[in-house]
Amino acid sequence: MSSSTSTAPQDVTKRVVFDDPHGAAGNMQEAEVTRVRTLRGTWRWTLVVATAATILLCINQQFSLRFFVGYTQLNTEYFYLLIALMLPFTFLIFPGAERAPLDRIPWYDLVLFVATFAAAIMLMSNVRKAAEAGWEFGGAPNSVIAAGLVMWAMLMEALRRTGGWSLLLSVMPFTVYPLFAEARWLGPFRGTQSTLEQATAYHVLSGESLLGIPIQAFADTVIGFLVFGTALMMTGAGKFFINLSFAMCGTFRGGAAKVCIFASGLLGMMSGSIISNVLTAGTMTIPVMKKSGFRASYAAAIEACASTGAVLAPPVMGATAFVIAQFLNVSYAEVAVAAIIPAALYYVGLFMQVDTYAARHGLKGIPRADLPRVMDTIKDGWYYVFVIALLIVMLLYFKRESHAPFYATALLLVLNQLFSKDTRWTFATIGKFLEVNGRTFVELVGILAGCGLLIGAFSMTGVVSSLANDLLHIAGDNAFLLLGMCALTSLILGLGLTTTACYIFLAILVAPALEKLGLNRMAVHMFIFYWGMLSSITPPVAIASFAAAGIAGSPAMKTGWESMWVGSIIYFIPFFFVLNPALVLQGPSPYLAGLGLMGLAAFGTLFICGGIQGYQPFVGDLRGTGALEWPIRVLLVIGGFVVATPGGGIMPLSQLQVTLLGLAILVPTTLLALLLVRRHTMEPDGLRAP
Known part of the structure; x- marks a missing residue:
């Protein structure tokens, strides 16, 4: 954490200065590897030019500019151009082995670069003919099949380099599965078998595999939002968000931790990466939390949880949210709106956890003199509010999700050049901006393109519908059992796969079975998304927790x-x-019902957090209940959980019955705790401060 001072009459305000987040985090979105090359010289400028071409191609396609000469490019041609521009750099940026040099590019990586580029251009030049002649179902020339085989192999190697061996070993067997889909030992996975030529043609020429949902999401919406996020960071929005968080929340009880939660939620708009959020916000907030009295492991845990929630929070969510929109064939705005109440409940829960922990341990806020002023902070960065407002209006009112981030970026850059003295862009800044975006594009294309073959394999074999029936048979049509199976599977897959890969797996295999039970589609896909993310804070992997532990100097597993x-x-x-x-704003009259359920859930969460932390708001420190402390805490958690649980639907009890049951647990428990705590505080040797 770095700070500078600004002097005012009779007052010294220690302003928080937010360092360049890209320098700290490398802006990795989903990659499971951290050993990467920094391109220099000619190769750096090649990446910069390729990134500029990628962004311009996206603008041309989304705004239907037709290259200003009336030429209409097919979507499939556009997708292959993006792949040709970005995928080859995977082999330059991500080394092939632990011992591979980082200061130079080996000859074999250059060979893979050229092979990938050549295969992509070959397929791009033939994809229009393929659409006219139906080559994805047979009849493709040998040269196209050969290029397809090269592309298939390059995609698998790109997956290994970006997502690690676990991702490759999870995806590759399914990509070749159509070649032996009729084998008896496959059981419920038996489907229609294809030859190598048929499988290759379908993978690289159809709109269901390589050119399917993941790469479509990247090409249509992800590029624009990544550009917007990078522009926010490089115009100093991170410093503004951090200072605003300190100014608004710093003086509260346990203020440093509340700053962490608020700041990480805001920083999520700039980065779709959990690790990037941890490494940027955590370097600022974790030392302040420790200084305020939070133990190291708890401070790191708060940062890990807050950063995980940031990727689930609108308006700008992680890359997986855009894939969900493509899967459901809805706008990204619908996915973002559906995430509002769950994200709000999550952050309310975190705030309550921190508040009750701070109250139990007597942790104070940060002195006002050590914090930036709210008005000074807003004065320095007022235009960020306008830019984000424009983005939200274009998403929700005008429904222009593919255009919104570009308009917002343009407004941001104009206002930054006019009103900011410290972060005005130069030609060097533009080069850095393109380089940072390019590295992010390369990483995401390496993962998303390879994962697209998963969808193609199951589409080719036609096994999805029969598998859904088999899952329903195993679960005995029990929605709770199937949800539990899905949650556990998501958690296990999330330990070894990136979030997007995990989501795609389960959206193909499990979501159809849950939908057949009559569950809402949006809720089902958000359920899978959330549980796939939970591996970030769940041992034994818990990558967000381990990254935060490194900053805090605490034991990783603890x-x-x-x-x-x-x-x-x-x-x-x-x-x-x-x-x-x-709760995801679906169904008839969802807004009023959603707000009511949100209120009940927040009320229940108040007691859940009180039971977990041992301090119940409006009651006091539960250590004052003596021998009954733990029974009371357990009852508070159970009662809070019951009150927060929605009734009706697949639940055997109505909403009123569930709420009354929860209150029947909470009311006597709370009254007993209140009586015991007050009696204890009236004793001469009352409760001692921890």
């Missing part, structure tokens, strides 16, 4: 368990919105 404890509410929220999709 931080992982603390993260589960602090973020426990997020394990319940997905079940809540599947039980009643009004």
Whole structure:
């Protein structure tokens, strides 16, 4: 954490200065590897030019500019041009082995670069003919098949380099599965078998595999939002968000931790990466939390949970949210709106956890003299509010999700050049901006393109519908059992796969079965998304917790368990919105119902957090209940959970019955705790401060 001072009459305000987030985090979105090359010289400028071409191609396609000469490019040609521009750089940026040099590019990586580029251009030049002649179903020339085989192999190697061996070993068997789909030992996975030529043609020429949902999401919406996020960072929005968080929340009880939660939620608009959020916000907030009295592992756990929630929070969510929109064939705005109440409940839960922890341990806020002023902060960065408002209006009112980030970026850059003295862009800044975006594009294309073959394989074999029936048979048409199976599978897959790969797996295999039970589609896909993200704070992997532990200097595994404890509410929220999709603003009259359910869930969460932390608001420190402390805490958690749980639907009890049952647990428990705590505080040797 770095700080500077600004002097005012009789007052010295220690302003928080937010360092360049890209320098700290490398802006990795989903990659499971951290050993990367920094391109220099000619190769750096090649990446910069390729990135500029990628952004211009996206603008041309989304705004229907037709290259200003009346030429209409097919979407499939556009997708292959993006792949040709970005995928080859995977082999230059991500080394092939631990011992591979980082200061130079080996000859074999250059060979893979050229082979990938040549295969992509070959397929791009033939994809229009393929659409006219139906080559994806047979009849493709040998040269196209050969290029397809090269592309298939390059995609698998790109997956290994960006997502690690776990992602490759999870995806590759399914991509070749159509070649032996009729084998008896496959059981419920038996389907229609294809030859190598048929499978290759379908993978690289159809709109269901390589050119399917993941790469479509990247090409249509992800590029624009990544450009917007990078522009926010490089115009100093990170410093503004951090300072605003300190100014607004710093003086509260346990203020440093509340700053962390608020700041990480805001920073999520700039980065779709959990790790990037941890490494940027955490370097600022974790030392302040420790200084305020939070133990190291708890401070790291708060940061890990807050950063995980940031990727689930609108208006700019992680890349997986855009893939969800493509899967459901809805606008990204619908996905973002559906995420509002779950995200709000999650952050309310975190705030309550921190508040009750701080109250139990007597932790104060940060002195006002050490914090930036709210008005000074807003004066320095007022135009960020206008830019974000424009983005939201264009998403929700004008429904122009593919245009919104470009308009918002243009407005941001104009206002930054006019009103900011410190962060005005130069030609060097533009080069850095393109380089940072290029590295992010390369990483995401490497993962998304390869994962697209998953969808193609199951589409080719036609096994999805029969598998859904088999899952329903195994679960005995029991929605709760199937949801539990899905949650556990998501958590396990999330340990080894990136979030997007995990989501795609389960959206293909499990979501159809849940939908056949009559559950809301949006709620089902959000359920899978949430549970796939939970591996970030769940041991044994818990990458967000481990990254935060590194900053805090705390034991990694202990931080992982603390993260589960602090973020426990997020394990319940997905079940809540599947039980009643009004929580994701679905169904008839969802807004009023959603607000009512949100109020009940927040009320229940107040008691869940009180039981977990041992301090119940409006009652006091539960250590004052003596021998009954733990029974009371357990009853508070159970009662709070019951009150927060939606009734009706697949639940055997109505909403009124569930709420009354929860209150029947909470009211006597709270009254007993209040009586015992007050009696204890009236004794001469009352409760001692911790």
